[in-house]
Amino acid sequence: MTSTEAARRHAGERHGPGHLATYAVLTAIAIVYIFPFLVQVANSFKTDEEATSAGMALWSPNWTTAAYQTLFANSNFAVWTMNSLIVTVCVTLGRVFFVSLAGYSLARLRFPGRQVVFLMLLAVMSVPAVVLLIPKFLVIKSLGIYDSYAGMILPLLVDAAGVFIMRNFFESIPVAVEEAARIDGAGTFRTFWSVVLPMSRPALMTIIILSFQGSWNELNHFIISTQSPSLTTLTKGVAGLASGQLSSGNQYPIKLAAAALMTIPVAIIFFVFQKRIMNASGGAVKE
């Protein structure tokens, strides 16, 4: 077979029946993936009865915002949102700073015990999160930070995977600039802060996105670190709604409204940084 023939075959595949089949399959799957979210939003604007009887309908002539009004009037939704925001902002800021500091140290600085610290990091990463529920509670309780913002935030301030990402990033950038700064008399922290960090924007953005998403969606850590209603986060609050705290009837529209609202911030982050998140090959690290 000659290469022109191959090219023709290739072109044929591009527009031929095989390609149409791909589109058909992809479109069908895309509908399966998108439809649930449309159903969610649509039903949050229905009445209880209508959501129960005609859940598939994406439009109702009697649409109403009653579910949203009830949600804000009868639950602590505003408090939950506030708590989620406080925790997410603190965790994200803390993580960006601590994770890049540690990553830089492990990638660049020579100090005794560095290898041990790195091995510990790997060991810690291998412990499944769910296994740590009881252990974390024990420590939080012993430290006297149970049921406080400190107990919610401190344990999440560093995540091992983030340190790993930053370490890999720092190893991939050339040392020359830092050496120049050091020769100019800049100390280690100064070099890190005003030379290295500004060069690390792509990796830092990755950490910010991941931390935001991770801490906004976190549930089980807050289950074990808090009990008072004033410290309830969105995930914990909405989970409570789901299992029927406001109960009388199934109240699907209210639950769906709550779930839809809590998805908005991560959805915004996702759509704004879509290119970075979806770009599997470019990623955070320059090659």
Next chain:
Amino acid sequence: MSTTELARAATPAPARGRKKRSRLNTQAGAGWLFVLPMVVVLGVFLFLPVLMAAWVSVSDWGGRGSPWGANVNFVGARNYVEVLGGKGLAARDFGTAIRNNLYYVILVVPLQTAISLGLAFMVNKRALRGKGFFRTAFYFPSVTSTVAITVLWLFLFSASGAVNAFLSWFSITGPNWFADPRGLIHLALGGGEAPAALSQPGLFGISTWEWIAGPSVAMSAFILMAVFTTSGTFMLLFLAALQAIGEETDEAAMVDGASVWQRFWYVTLPMLRPTVFTVVTLGLIGTWQIFDQIYTAGQQGGPAKTTLTPAYLSYNAAFISQDWGRGAAIAFVLFGIIVIFTVLQRLILGGGDRSTRKQVRAEQRMQARLAATGSAGGTIPGTLAGSDHDEH
């Protein structure tokens, strides 16, 4: 002699040594200072807790006061025996939880691996239009929280929900999913009572008949949910690998006249083996840990304990029943199960020998990302550390 050499000759040797040493000293200081926050946080909230829980798992601590208090006794392996011994309610609950989760793992891991691979393969085509749209659509469920998705799932799979409405178009009467404890295999066998031979208590205190029940209808809804929320994430992992491989090999095979299916099966898939290995590993680790969705559904592992999982059971034993020793013991057993499964998997799939450096890097990045969002549970050093060593 150049100027530097001159300068060096002018400086007495000991002074040079001292200077170098002091620079190394400040670097050592800074090095420790920089990793200190990480060491403290991970040490206090990850390392120390594991040690404490290890003690609690062999004690009779009841949740009051300090677990180190004078009235807390060492009870040896009692908590472990209660859970694993096969006698009594605790053991039966544990057996049931293991069965439920085992079916979940057996179904979710292959499904999410195959579907995410298929999706990646389809959206990787260079000539495909609307690639971005499809990728976004498939990935979006992965960014939403388990809580929000569970709420949505409870609605979609309710008795008169969208799923059953869809099924009714084909004149199928759907079940009341989340309230239906019937096992799928039992249903396929036509229901009925357990044959006498299979109704004796067996492994972990539950009978063979219960073991072969299959996932309950309720658990199946959770299985579909897991596939829905994770396939997008793993699709990205496969996409990264596919892009690292490049289209040259595929085109070469095309020139040789290989069909689409042959190219996929004999050319692309073997090159993707390391990624398949990673996805299966992450899948195993993640699926053995299901907790958030069971908690959110608010049925305490119901109906009829068919959505009870070891992670939820551990939580329930400690935080609800105040039996902390047992809760901690279950957590350690679960940890053991996860380790055993990943080792077994490694033996069966033969580990991931990375094809290219580029692939290694692409994969490392994606794995770390997954671990950071917690979307796939922990990360096993075997995969991350293994690839790390390849790099140097």
